[in-house]
Amino acid sequence: MTKTELLGAIAGLNRGILASPRDRKIVAALAKQVEAANPTPDPFGAVDKLGGDWRLLYTSSQSLLALDRSPVVKLGNIYQCIRPQQQLIYNIAEVYGVPLLEGVISVLARFEPRTEQRAQVYFERSIVGFRNWLNYYSPSQFIPQLQSSRPLAALDLPLNSNDQQGWLDITYLDQDLRIARGNEGSLFILARV
Template sequence: MSKAELLGAIAGLNRGILASPGDRKRVAALTTDVEALNPTPDPLAATDKLAGDWRLIYTSSQALLALDRSPIVKLGHIYQCIRPQQQRIYNIAEIYGVPLLEGVISVLARFEPLTQQRLQVYFERSIVGFRQWLNYYSPSQFIPQLQSRRPLLALDVPLNDNEQQGWLDITYLDDDLRIARGNEGSLFILSRV
């Protein structure tokens, strides 16, 4: 089994939204095979590979995929932007649907390395707003706004990071693909932007 086979298997699944139970089983098996070939056994030490903006190309997270089930809005691209030097993660989901009501849902978190593969993630803020009010064009352009702590024209809710936390295992990392598994059993496959 190879990385190319895994990418081929998820290509038509719209990040997992269109995955049947058979598709999910096949992707799970292919993912396990690819993880066994992980070229970066200590991904948290490989900050040059880990850092950057990653686009979600597949997930088994039903909570995340549920964002697409609304009849009014649909889920656009989902990004996870990692800044290892600051120990920060920015999760950004683009929402579209009704014209001029395109939105962004962002969750900001800090992390602590627990092992060579595992991050403890503490969720600190949730921001929901319209793209035009936030002047949002891309994750790399938006993150400096989030880092500045200036007030945003959005719903900006502080989260209790003692209660809102989880872990993430990075099980595969190369120059353009990252596979991770979360504490709720979810699988995340991301490609570098």
């Protein structure tokens, strides 16, 4: 029941963009209850459950939600695509606004499990480009382009992973829902695509 309550509580919050302080407290409390019933205590060992493309349903990360505060650009879907066998994470945010200038912001990271729930994350590459120029349709179609050695028609910048790193705790994982917490205190609730 609590998982259903959590999903109901976040349903109208537009990934957290519309969340009031009261909403954030309610979501945090419900998330803790769901996390207490985590059916997968070792998510990094459960590669079949962990791997795949996940769509962000809710976050408390103000830096991520700030992408929606521009008067010109609005935040579309956000995905976190995890490839456990390669220890890679692809974060992909779709942005829109001015017609024909829809974009994609992607950050690629490598991760190393440190405990059953925590991974150290090393951010290695940032890609910003227009959807049309990148021929972007979906994360599953886009990731092979990112893995290719062919240059992309985008701003493609290497990141210094020594400076750009953090950790991620996966606190709940089942077949269709994942809850994670980041090193900046942010809560992330994602659904399998």
